[in-house]
Amino acid sequence: MTIPGIIGGLFLVLGAAFLLLAGLGLVRMPDLFNRIQAGTKATTLGTLLTLAGAACLRPEWTLKLLLIGLFILLTNPISSQVLARAAHRTGAAKSEKTTVDRLVDDTEERP
């Protein structure tokens, strides 16, 4: 077992752990918005760590993996934002714990 191999393996396990937490978050969170929150963040870091692990194990892939990471960083939050917006516009149910919704307040004021 080489040193980069061990580090790469650790990254892969850590990445998988965050992906597992994302899955758990999807099950446990009470409404769509909170689920998106859990999903987006944990999958972003989980995937990045997995890519870092792959880069340690296969150094010749590093540049490509870096590019994949960049695309994930840019597109993952955009897709989540668009999903959340679409859900809000179509009136997706919100958890009872939700305290304030400024967006509803503001859209109702407009004609």
Added chain:
Amino acid sequence: MTRVPAIALLFATLLLFWLFLNGSLAGDVLVVGIVAALFIAILFRGGRSILSGFHFTPRTIFAALGYLVFFLAELIKSNLHIARVVLTPSLPITPAIVKVRTRLQSPMGRLLLANSITLTPGTLTVEIDGEWLYIHWVNAEATDIDAATAQIVAGFEKYLEVMYG
């Protein structure tokens, strides 16, 4: 020189992606990349690139590095926060959709701000309306505009303002 023409930026971005994908600087790869990138840059010269509106000065490059470090730290904090919430049996959340305001003017700066907010602890951009951003917050600590802006936006705005200001 602070203003680089959009077409040159697009060309540079495309060529950089091509070289990253190929992972080689061999002559034929380089020539194909330059020709293709030039062709696309001319066809789509009105398009945006991640560098649109970015001023190239030492100060902005320094700010970009600071932004990257701050962002990665926030991303890790964000994951630990979600992990803690998800693993606590009582599921301690107090969600709210709050409204915040940004001083950023450039579209690219606002896009990066919205993206960064989505990836930082407990916040998710739901809607953008001009300078107003509506944020879903898992553990809302403040619901009025100024306090929420200070908590959510201020950290990133500091860097993005210099980069795209």
